[in-house]
Amino acid sequence: MIVILLYLTCFNFNTMEKLIHSIRITINDKLYLKDPESSNLGKRIVGESILMINDIGFESFTFKKLGKKIGSNESSIYRYFENKHKLLLYLASWYWGWLEYQLVFATNNIPDPGHKLERAIEIMTRATEIDLAFTHINEVLLNKIVINEYSKSYLTKEVDQENKDGYFVIYKRLVNRMSQMISEVNVNYRYPASLASTIIEGTLHQYFLIDHFASLTSCDNKNTPTEYFKHLAFNTLNKNI
Amino acid sequence: MIVILLYLTCFNFNTMEKLIHSIRITINDKLYLKDPESSNLGKRIVGESILMINDIGFESFTFKKLGKKIGSNESSIYRYFENKHKLLLYLASWYWGWLEYQLVFATNNIPDPGHKLERAIEIMTRATEIDLAFTHINEVLLNKIVINEYSKSYLTKEVDQENKDGYFVIYKRLVNRMSQMISEVNVNYRYPASLASTIIEGTLHQYFLIDHFASLTSCDNKNTPTEYFKHLAFNTLNKNI
């Protein structure tokens, strides 16, 4: 019995590992000049830029500083990314793609729309934890970057052109998935897309407020954004969980 | 009869004019070196910066360009504002102060908490219109700046220090007013501050989406953000309007 259990555990572990390591988040290839996943240097650029942007903020972050930190050269980094704006878009796309994967995985087999939406809100609003499947990326810090910097990636004069070029597809797909799930709970609700975008963007904002403007939020360790948004969504949709 | 009516109209117009022109939006004096309201040049700096930021975006906006536009000198603008970041904080404070004034004015004498909150949401979410009381400021364009640039004023590494220095007091007071009105409608609701910040920040976001990511919002000319947020708030609070 013990042997079988151990065997199964071992089997599950290995298959899970293989499955996990075969997952790749696909990002619009216009966002980079050379795929950073294709080399060690590329992975270090991505991995260390997350630490550095988190550390000094996107405004102070430069390719020169990053080069120094990873023992490489400014000019080498420019061979991967045109500029730091595109690197930010790349990081954000990765983050939203990673979240999307979790969303789809977690809600896939839930038949009841109410339960499905509940689970979806939990995934989208929970505190981020490290994912061992991606060793070069610190998801916790990446989440912080998205909270602190994501708006800057679309609050630009170039947003419409970049939107046309598909720089925000993953994010848009994610909001649309949420929107659909909302409609499945209440077909008559007139604002599914707005509620979806409010939850996703609002989650980032509430986490920011917890850290910097505690008086502007009712959320903290006890009252989580998850509870807030679940209450908000289901009361708005006139459905009890 | 006609004479009296005309007289009353005239009287009301004059008193209203006086009242209106005696209103000043008070802004933290650490945000400027010299009060821009105190001179013609100061007003031109504020007025034209609104047009210019709106036109080319905050990133491309510089004091040098502004100087050229208003026929003044870069160095003269630096005598009013330390840098463009503080100018943005000044403009944003002015905007939120202006909105706060309207909020207080419009909700002042409403005894019923439900009606009061409804009116408050209308004020906070409606499309901006020109206010003749402030000739040097284009409120419609300022609203657009707040939509497109406000996040950048607090998504910085200096936010905690600047918050301590009171750079965001007006905004915080506004959110707190909304929060209190929400609590008055339903004392048992556990997330009044979060709902208030969601409505105020969410309004900016929904207007941005209407302009740039129409598929991510359910709002447009017919379904207004006002209707969306009124529905959201009152259903969440389990009160019918």
Place this chain on the structure above:
DNA sequence: CAAATATAATAGTATTACTATCATATATAG
């Protein structure tokens, strides 16, 4: 009219966000 104050003009600095060129290291193909 003198003195104070506001504004303008000019110059200068460190940093940023690149581009260009050339050198060297490493991988790969024949």
Place this chain on the structure above:
DNA sequence: CTATATATGATAGTAATACTATTATATTTG
């Protein structure tokens, strides 16, 4: 095993930005 392609590193250079400093000239005020 070598030729060659490819990746990376080093260095230099440019225009623009975000200022600071100084001096000159208007304009206001006492």
